[in-house]
Amino acid sequence: MVFSSITFLLYFLPVTLILYFAVPSVKGRNLVLLAASLFFYAWGEPVYVILMVISILGNYLMVRLMDEAGEDLKHRKIHLAFLVLWNLAGLFFFKYADFLVDIINRAAGSELKKLELSLPIGISFYTFQALSYVIDVYRKKTACQKNLISFALYITMFPQLIAGPIVKYNEIAERLQKRRITRAAFGQGVERFIFGLSKKVLLANTLGQVFTLVSQQPASERTFLLVWLGAFSYTFQIYFDFSGYSDMAIGLGYMLGFRFPENFRHPYLASSVTEFWRRWHISLSSWFRDYVYIPLGGNRVSKARHIGNLIIVWGLTGLWHGASLNFLLWGFYYAFWLIIEKYLLEGFEERHRIFSHLLTALIVIFGWMLFSFTDFTALKIYAGQMLGFKTAGFLGKEAMYLLKSNIITLIIACLASGSLLYGLYRRVREKWAPAALVIQILMLVISVSFLVYQSYNPFLYFRF
Amino acid sequence: MSKDAVKNRKRKKLRQFHIWLGLIAGLLFLIMFLLAILLPDKELSVQEKRVLSSFPRPYLNRIAEGSYSTDFETYVSDQIPFRNFFTKMKVFTDRLAGRQESQGVYRGKDGCLIEKMEDWDQEQLNTTLDAVIRFTKTYEKETAFVLVPTAVSVMQEKLPLFAPTASQENFSRETKERLKNTEIRFTDLTETLTSLKETGMQLYYRTDHHWTTEAAAGCAETVLKALGHTAKLKGKLLPVTDSFCGSLAAKSGYASGEKEVIDLWVPEEETLYLMTDSKGKHATLYSEEGLKSNDPYTVFLGGNEGLIRIETEQFGKSSLLVFKDSYFNCFLPCLLGEYERVDVVDPRYYDGDITSLMLQNDYDQILFFYNMNTFSEDTSLSLVLTGTEEPEEAP
Incomplete structure (x- = not known):
């Protein structure tokens, strides 16, 4: 199930909340939430839910065994190695096996059969959560969870199950046992959720349609304005889609008494690539930092090793986003810019703020094009057109019409990716609270109307 | 008033705001949910001139394929209370946002509707x-x-x-x-x-x-x-x-x-x-x-x-x-x-x-x-x- 659906908003959320608040004890609530989360997952993945349950049971049992090994370091290490391999094997089998087969086939000219399995929803997210738990228990950074329900809830909790943020176990452990929900915190959650829903439905979906339209246009008819309009739309779409989803997760967390880590901090305000990655999908970068980059030695190694570490981490980050060559290249692309920034442009950013900001924006926008095109020929043509090669003119009627039809959405997207609009909202909330209430409810109603409209489908028997 | 007192008052006001927001939104969700389950399903939409979808039977094979959830989403979207209000709201919002096209129909100058030629x-x-x-x-x-x-x-x-x-x-x-x-x-x-x-x-x-x-x-x-x-x-x-x-x-x-x-x-x-x-x-x-x-x-x-x-x-x-x-x-x-x-x-x-x-x-x-x-x-x-x-x- 996804948050931006009528099923979720009209049925799942109210029923879950009613049951949740009808039960007084934390244990009971955990049970309700676990049942709801399993239902939530099974709604979209009725078969693979079994896979998730196996992953939960396996991790729970084996981590307890590892914990019982106590001070026996050798035993702990064996357990750890097995657990890490086991978790990664699941992820690899379902997500990367076909990718590997494809590479082997291309390199060796063989004809190995692909598995053609569909990807279990959220597997990249819950595998990473399980791994963080496994490693933290191994490092004794956190105590082993003895209660199966609590552990299962940590993995499955529906707000962050399918699109993050990736919550580390120790960030949530305490609240699995004890939490208090105030009415104000509930309201805060609602506020955050409505912001997230609006970002996803009103901005991301709308601009997503613009990019789809542009990329479906025959390449020979695309003008300079059109390709840039498409690139900007995609850049905003991916941010509002993802951060909107994180906002909804964090908001739902508040409503249920949990605090999830922030995932985005206005990434498009960044004036360097390094800064961009401190603001973009924070829970993923921090996962890679804690469990890959630092164990590899981080930056406290020789220059060559450090560069090697960056390339490994960013290659993996790229691949995490999808099993395809363009994601790998997208990761290396960022490794390249990060290395340039670190070793060649030190101090440049402070001296040339505006220029750095523009440069970062360009790097990010071109990065998204690399991210969105799995077909390299198509990418080459599109990126070439963005640089002015082989376009069908500069403006074009089609592009002007698309621009005109979406200029207001684009301006709002622009403002909403900075902090200006939220600052304005906070001022209104402070000075004239009822207006802020009206704004919130209106955003909710309009978002729902956009969702309902997807099914608006007049049958015109008199159409002809 | 001291700085702390001002801060405290602000914080209190903010809490009040969130309590109200939680209450109003919570009630809205509750009312919509109750209406959705209590109101009888409509068969026809006069506005869209079509038969609305009815409750999909939960056949096991549809559920296993994962297609039941799609059927269900179609059903609940068709039967959502105030459906016509919501669709009008969307079209109205689109107009505010400067879009003059809906389902292949242009809203032309002075409001006349013109069908696009594909x-x-x-x-x-x-x-x-x-x-x-x-x-x-x-x-x-x-x-x-x-x-x-x-x-x-x-x-x-x-x-x-x-x-x-x-x-x-x-x-x-x-x-x-x-x-x-x-x-x-x-x-x-x-x-x-x-x-x-x-x-x-x-x-x-x-x-x-x-x-x-x-x-x-x-x-x-x-x-x-x-x-x-x-x-x-x-x-x-x-x-x-x-x-x-x-x-x-x-x-x-x-x-x-x-x-x-x-x-x-x-x-x-x-x-x-x-x-x-x-x-x-x-x-x-x-x-x-x-x-x-x-x-x-x-x-x-x-x-x-x-x-x-x-x-x-x-x-x-x-x-x-x-x-x-x-x-x-x-x-x-x-x-x-x-x-x-x-x-x-x-x-x-x-x-x-x-x-x-x-x-x-x-x-x-x-x-x-x-x-x-x-x-x-x-x-x-x-x-x-x-x-x-x-x-x-x-x-």
């Missing part, structure tokens, strides 16, 4: 036209081919700024080119309509994709000439309703509440005639039932039928076979003065065998009559003309 499939067009050419060669009848432009080209100054649309001028040229060197007389009504427009006549409905009866009557002499008649047309318009809200309003969801007049064209010298369709024989071309239905445009010929036959009492005049779309429906009366019999085939609904129709009736003339939008998307005409059905075996 790029046509040239191969399909060639197939259709070749079928037309072959058909006329086979039966060797005098044939006219009439294309009517729609509002998207005749009223193009009313389109939103920069609105893209395929060119009907090019479409007409392509068609004419293909029919060149044949006996078929090709007529494009663009010129006639453009000159009528200069007289200030309303050519198209503002809420519907059809042309007005007045525009159709205005083009009658041009069409009659293409069929070899020189008669002057005399008649007048008779309004039958002033509360018509057409297909484009329904399709787009742009509900301005605008109501329009539908006219009939009544010739000065009335002739008696008999119309035969699938429902029986009628002494009129018009359907009162259609007028009162939720699609008043079906007043003309009672809507679209596969085959209708009109017999007049002008014995000795010629007979005509027409292949048409709904642009012909309001136009038909203008032709009747010149014929003893007119058979009208709408290929989209026709399931008979055209060969036997041709053999049983010795028509004098054949007319193809389409608006450019429908014709550019049509796939049924070539099927009917080539007769894909196996000929029935003799008993």
Whole structure:
């Protein structure tokens, strides 16, 4: 199930909340939430839910065994190695096996059969959560969870199950046992959720349609304005889609008494690539930092090793986003810019703020094009057109019409990716609270109307 | 007041705000949920003119495939309380955001609705036209081919700024080119309509994709000439309703509440005639039932039928076979003065065998009559003309 659906908003959320608040004890609530989360997952993945349950049971049992090994370091290490391999094997089998087969086939000219399995929803997210738990228990950074329900809830909790943020176990452990929900915190959650829903439905979906339209246009008819309009739309779409989803997760967390880590901090305000990655999908970068980059030695190694570490981490980050060559290249692309920034442009950013900001924006926008095109020929043509090669003119009627039809959405997207609009909202909330209430409810109603409209489908028997 | 006291007050106010927000939103969700489960499901949507989906049976195989969740989402979206309010809200928001298009319909200047013309499939067009050419060669009848432009080209100054649309001028040229060197007389009504427009006549409905009866009557002499008649047309318009809200309003969801007049064209010298369709024989071309239905445009010929036959009492005049779309429906009366019999085939609904129709009736003339939008998307005409059905075996 996804948050931006009528099923979720009209049925799942109210029923879950009613049951949740009808039960007084934390244990009971955990049970309700676990049942709801399993239902939530099974709604979209009725078969693979079994896979998730196996992953939960396996991790729970084996981590307890590892914990019982106590001070026996050798035993702990064996357990750890097995657990890490086991978790990664699941992820690899379902997500990367076909990718590997494809590479082997291309390199060796063989004809190995692909598995053609569909990807279990959220597997990249819950595998990473399980791994963080496994490693933290191994490092004794956190105590082993003895209660199966609590552990299962940590993995499955529906707000962050399918699109993050990736919550580390120790960030949530305490609240699995004890939490208090105030009415104000509930309201805060609602506020955050409505912001997230609006970002996803009103901005991301709308601009997503613009990019789809542009990329479906025959390449020979695309003008300079059109390709840039498409690139900007995609850049905003991916941010509002993802951060909107994180906002909804964090908001739902508040409503249920949990605090999830922030995932985005206005990434498009960044004036360097390094800064961009401190603001973009924070829970993923921090996962890679804690469990890959630092164990590899981080930056406290020789220059060559450090560069090697960056390339490994960013290659993996790229691949995490999808099993395809363009994601790998997208990761290396960022490794390249990060290395340039670190070793060649030190101090440049402070001296040339505006220029750095523009440069970062360009790097990010071109990065998204690399991210969105799995077909390299198509990418080459599109990126070439963005640089002015082989376009069908500069403006074009089609592009002007698309621009005109979406200029207001684009301006709002622009403002909403900075902090200006939220600052304005906070001022209104402070000075004239009822207006802020009206704004919130209106955003909710309009978002729902956009969702309902997807099914608006007049049958015109008199159409002809 | 100290700084801390101010801060405290602010914090308290913020808490109050969040408590209210939680309360109001919580209540809204609760009310919507209760209404959704308590209100009985609706079968029909008057606004969308379709059957709404009903509760999907939870078949195990649908659930296992994961397609049950899609069925369920369709069902709950169709049955959500205040559905019409929500769809209007979306269209309204779109307008505020500067979008002037919905479901392929432009909201033009001064609020008139204009259907977009999509790029046509040239191969399909060639197939259709070749079928037309072959058909006329086979039966060797005098044939006219009439294309009517729609509002998207005749009223193009009313389109939103920069609105893209395929060119009907090019479409007409392509068609004419293909029919060149044949006996078929090709007529494009663009010129006639453009000159009528200069007289200030309303050519198209503002809420519907059809042309007005007045525009159709205005083009009658041009069409009659293409069929070899020189008669002057005399008649007048008779309004039958002033509360018509057409297909484009329904399709787009742009509900301005605008109501329009539908006219009939009544010739000065009335002739008696008999119309035969699938429902029986009628002494009129018009359907009162259609007028009162939720699609008043079906007043003309009672809507679209596969085959209708009109017999007049002008014995000795010629007979005509027409292949048409709904642009012909309001136009038909203008032709009747010149014929003893007119058979009208709408290929989209026709399931008979055209060969036997041709053999049983010795028509004098054949007319193809389409608006450019429908014709550019049509796939049924070539099927009917080539007769894909196996000929029935003799008993």
